[in-house]
Amino acid sequence: MSSQKYAEVMARRGAIMQRALGLDYDQFELEGGVAFDYEGLVGSPAYDLDAVRRIQADFKVGNTPLWELPRLSQLVRQTAPHGQGARILIKDEAGNAAGSFKARRASLAVAHAADLGYEGVVAATSGNYGAAVASQAAMRGIKAIILQEVFDSPWRGQPEILEKTRVCEAYGAEVWQVTVGPELFYWHLITLEETGFFNASLYTPYGILGIETLGYEIAEQCRDQFGRDPAAILITHSGGGNVTGTARGLRRAGADPQIIGVSVDLTGLHMASDRDFNRKSFTTGHTGFGFPFTVNPDRVDVPRNAARGLRYLDRYVTITQGEVFFATQLLAELEGLERGPAGNTSLAAALSIARELPEDALLVVQETEYTGAGKHPTAQLTMARELGIEVRIGDPRENKQGKRIVIADDIDQVQAVDIDLKGLRRSYLGRIADKRPNRSLSQEETQFLADETGVSRDEFAALWDEVARRPIVKAQA
Amino acid sequence: MILKPGERAPGIPADTASVPFAARVRGFLVTPARRGATAQVRTQADRVASGRLRAVLPRNPADFGEPSLELLVVGKAMKRRLYPPSRPDPHPTLPQRGREFGQVEGER
Ligand SMILES: Cc1ncc(COP(=O)(O)O)c(C=O)c1O
Numbered sequence: 219m220s221s222q223k224y225a226e227v228m229a230r231r232g233a234i235m236q237r238a239l240g241l242d243y244d245q246f247e248l249e250g251g252v253a254f255d256y257e258g259l260v261g262s263p264a265y266d267l268d269a270v271r272r273i274q275a276d277f278k279v280g281n282t283p284l285w286e287l288p289r290l291s292q293l294v295r296q297t298a299p300h301g302q303g304a305r306i307l308i309k310d311e312a313g314n315a316a317g318s319f320k321a322r323r324a325s326l327a328v329a330h331a332a333d334l335g336y337e338g339v340v341a342a343t344s345g346n347y348g349a350a351v352a353s354q355a356a357m358r359g360i361k362a363i364i365l366q367e368v369f370d371s372p373w374r375g376q377p378e379i380l381e382k383t384r385v386c387e388a389y390g391a392e393v394w395q396v397t398v399g400p401e402l403f404y405w406h407l408i409t410l411e412e413t414g415f416f417n418a419s420l421y422t423p424y425g426i427l428g429i430e431t432l433g434y435e436i437a438e439q440c441r442d443q444f445g446r447d448p449a450a451i452l453i454t455h456s457g458g459g460n461v462t463g464t465a466r467g468l469r470r471a472g473a474d475p476q477i478i479g480v481s482v483d484l485t486g487l488h489m490a491s492d493r494d495f496n497r498k499s500f501t502t503g504h505t506g507f508g509f510p511f512t513v514n515p516d517r518v519d520v521p522r523n524a525a526r527g528l529r530y531l532d533r534y535v536t537i538t539q540g541e542v543f544f545a546t547q548l549l550a551e552l553e554g555l556e557r558g559p560a561g562n563t564s565l566a567a568a569l570s571i572a573r574e575l576p577e578d579a580l581l582v583v584q585e586t587e588y589t590g591a592g593k594h595p596t597a598q599l600t601m602a603r604e605l606g607i608e609v610r611i612g613d614p615r616e617n618k619q620g621k622r623i624v625i626a627d628d629i630d631q632v633q634a635v636d637i638d639l640k641g642l643r644r645s646y647l648g649r650i651a652d653k654r655p656n657r658s659l660s661q662e663e664t665q666f667l668a669d670e671t672g673v674s675r676d677e678f679a680a681l682w683d684e685v686a687r688r689p690i691v692k693a694q695a
Numbered sequence: 696m697i698l699k700p701g702e703r704a705p706g707i708p709a710d711t712a713s714v715p716f717a718a719r720v721r722g723f724l725v726t727p728a729r730r731g732a733t734a735q736v737r738t739q740a741d742r743v744a745s746g747r748l749r750a751v752l753p754r755n756p757a758d759f760g761e762p763s764l765e766l767l768v769v770g771k772a773m774k775r776r777l778y779p780p781s782r783p784d785p786h787p788t789l790p791q792r793g794r795e796f797g798q799v800e801g802e803r
Contacts, residue, residue, distance in 0.1 A: 361740040371714035380757035392740035492711040551770040592757030600760025
């Protein structure tokens with residue numbers, strides 16, 4: 219058996235991944251180490267959209283309802299300027315097998331693994347994706363191993379992730395529950411090496427292509443049910459797959475709504491900190507993933523991430539934990555839908571952004587997810603209180619990550635906060651500039667970076683100029 | 696334990712670096728064993744994992760926690776906003792904080 223020392227396992231990462239992905243990423247690399255053929259990568263799966271829809275229909279995924287939330291819209295209008303307060307719609311993705319939009323990603327990843335003849339799949343994920351992979355693997359009759367970050371060092375489990383363990387096991391998966399730390403990836407490599415299974419990563423082209431149907435369905439349903447295109451789509455944003463796949467699907471349908479990413483504000487809490495781990499009441503859709511993934515998408519378990527949020531985001535906002543809990547409560551009590559945490563992140567932002575739009579505009583909350591023990595706000599708030607976090611009603615501006623959760627006391631208190639996308643673009647480019655002391659870029663790289671940051675060539679030239687004038691920082695590993 | 700404190704990834708926060716990296720998995724016991732003893736389990740993916748047996752028939756720990764008075768109060772307040780009461784409300788004020796939410800056993 220090969221060495222299991224941390225550094226030695228990490229050094230084998232390239233070879234392990236190549237075998238576990240069945241895809242040679244080198245073929246997409248372009249000269250210079252900065253640019254790669256992104257469209258070539260995302261376009262590499264040999265399935266067109268119809269084929270994807272067929273696979274999903276066969277495996278209990280997709281064609282979820284798009285509901286209008288008239289009572290929430292009416293509530294927003296009570297405090298909105300006259301004539302404003304958009305029609306809020308929600309795509310009920312909880313109806314997918316395993317209860318979230320992640321089934322769209324898993325359906326393709328697992329289909330691909332089965333096509334390639336792998337005996338099983340491995341996914342390192344504490345989220346809904348694990349449940350989705352386990353459920354899809356169950357239907358394909360192949361094995362699933364899910365690795366989850368569940369406990370802090372006193373073995374206190376994050377309630378939502380404990381529920382994810384249960385649900386993955388319900389679908390017949392082998393589940394490893396690990397303690398806090400990036401060594402989850404190390405354990406992932408060892409598991410792939412020992413089993414020879416497929417790495418059903420969230421970030422392969424399959425994981426993105428599967429979501430395109432979601433954007434496509436939204437465009438179709440808005441046209442069929444409401445006779446027009448949506449003005450804006452709100453997308454809970456973390457690793458970037460949700461934004462990327464949905465935006466691509468909308469484009470395929472010829473729709474061009476504003477793409478708005480939404481993350482729960484968890485700034486100040488460290489993602490790899492044993493202490494902070496359970497002081498977060500959200501396990502995904504938050505800034506702890508949203509910010510770093512947007513600025514540096516390739517920090518993932520595959521050589522190149524097919525999820526690249528900055529390419530597609532027109533706007534990016536944050537919302538506090540207490541505002542999401544408020545939205546969750548209203549969705550249940552006013553609209554009769556009890557749904558899970560991450561999906562309600564974009565719903566909370568909708569209660570704020572609807573105020574800015576005219577009454578006849580369609581504002582789409584792009585997903586829901588299932589709820590249950592551990593995922594419910596009451597489970598999270600109980601845990602928060604046990605850890606000494608104050609919970610109260612009031613003005614969400616008084617929220618303090620890891621110290622105080624403030625449940626909004628009125629509808630007009632819910633206020634999404636705009637994140638400066640230009641600042642994120644600068645951070646992205648700063649990282650590249652640090653690798654290029656002479657600041658020179660080829661034509662190909664210039665086009666790539668303009669696409670990567672979602673700006674025109676002219677805007678890019680100005681941005682790069684700004685970034686290039688900064689002092690040279692030592693290149694980061 | 697998978698990695699001792701000194702064997703962990705470089706560059707992690709000090710609080711995490713000072714504790715081990717550990718993992719748990721469930722499965723069918725390969726041979727009967729007692730809690731606390733070294734044992735082997737066969738997992739759902741038909742692999743064998745060994746380690747200290749920490750629980751037999753481990754109970755599912757996730758639950759719904761305590762009710763949240765804060766959420767119940769704002770839910771009610773927003774319903775009042777949307778459906779203003781047609782008669783004067785006999786209980787117009789709602790508790791704002793604390794533990795003023797309970798359950799009684801009914802009697803006549
Ligand atoms: C229900 C739900 N919504 C949104 C997200 C965020 O998606 P992404 O990581 O692709 O940005 C996740 C996963 O992390 C999720 O499980």
